[in-house]
Amino acid sequence: MTGLVLKLGPRERVLINGAVVENGDRRSRLSIVTPDAKILRLRDAIHPEEANTPVRSVCYAAQLVLSGDCSPQEARQQLLRRIEELSQVLRDPDSRAHLTHATEALLANDHYRCLKSLRALLPREDRLLAHRSS
Numbered sequence: 001m002t003g004l005v006l007k008l009g010p011r012e013r014v015l016i017n018g019a020v021v022e023n024g025d026r027r028s029r030l031s032i033v034t035p036d037a038k039i040l041r042l043r044d045a046i047h048p049e050e051a052n053t054p055v056r057s058v059c060y061a062a063q064l065v066l067s068g069d070c071s072p073q074e075a076r077q078q079l080l081r082r083i084e085e086l087s088q089v090l091r092d093p094d095s096r097a098h099l100t101h102a103t104e105a106l107l108a109n110d111h112y113r114c115l116k117s118l119r120a121l122l123p124r125e126d127r128l129l130a131h132r133s134s
Helices: 054-067 072-089 093-107 111-119 122-133
Strands: 004-008 013-016 019-022 028-032 039-041
Touching (some): 004 039, 039 054, 054 072, 054 111, 072 111
Antiparallel strands (some): 013 039
């Protein structure tokens, strides 16, 4: 994760290599220079019971790598398969671009960028599911 910059709000928490770190009373900016550091913003974390849709589920799987709960090698094939499954359903150009970026990031072992690309699909999934239920 070389070159990652975290901008943290007051009292915001982040998981760094298994340790929860809480920011102070002011906004701050941290530059992460250690390659392959495991970093997850806790405000963005998906809890297991929230991983109840296809996109949330694949985001959760990517998140497990960032939290250190799953090794990148264990997750790789599963994530590639699930991204492929999403590409069968989400066929619009914008979704395809996000899925392509997620795949490229995963193949480059950049799990943070992979998760970021997948999370961009959450609003679209929410709209599709809301439309379907109405």
